[in-house]
Amino acid sequence: MTDRNDVIVAADFPTADALDHFLGRLGDQRPYLKVGMELFYGAGPDLVRRLKGEGYSVFLDLKLHDIPNTVGSAMAVLRDLGADMVNLHAAGGSVMMEAAKEGLTRPDGTRPLLIAVTQLTSTSKDMLNQELLIPGEVDEAVAHYAKVTQAAGLDGVVCSARETALVKATCGTGFLTVTPGIRFAEGDVQDQVRVMTPQAAREAGSDFIVVGRPITSARDPRAAYLRCRNEFLGENNA
DSSP, rough: OOOOOEEEEEEEOSSHHHHHHHHHTTTTTTEEEEEHHHHHHHHHHHHHHHHHHHTTOOOEEEEOOHHHHHHHHHHHHHHHHHHHSEEEEEOOOHHHHHHHHHHHSSSSSOOOOOOOSSOOTTOOHHIIIIIIISSHHHHHHHHHHHHHHHHHTTTEOOOOGGGGGHHHHHOTTSEEEEOOOOOOSSSSSTEEEEEOHHHHHHHTTTEEEEOOOHHSSSSHHHHHHHHHHHHHHHHOOO
């Protein structure tokens, strides 16, 4: 477990060159980076090793979801890349999550943080009920998935900041919440449904926020990143 709070920048780029161009625009800033499917598939695992060698913290966001044996074997391959955090889908069930944790754990007993996606921030109530055939409210499904995740021995969940307080009430304050769907107050929500500002996420109790396009597509990414840190962490950087 960790009590660390941070802003994670979603490095959703198709190539390492595109990422490097973006990082160059950040100047002296060295953010915690989320390497998701697009960049991982485009640049490969060596990119994670390189970023770690350059001093970046990395959230490897591959959202694994398969039979337990496959996920456990995949985690055993990923564990030595040096990532600080890895995730999977809670919908894969407790046996899959337990296999993932076992696969991710190194011979010396250490491992990256392992968290589970509850419901994507693009999931609406209508989608949950009508397409996924899960009854009830989105926050009820999130809380249930969080309980199953905690029982499987994982460190936390990915959820909307709107559900952070409920997850903390259900699983305790030490259970991590990593919250995407973060937008500035004046920002376009785009394809997200359950969104929140950095300040509101902080007030809700989020441990980490994941911010993509409000930073990566900004005219001045460095200024947008520092603004986000200021609103979430209370830092005043020039």
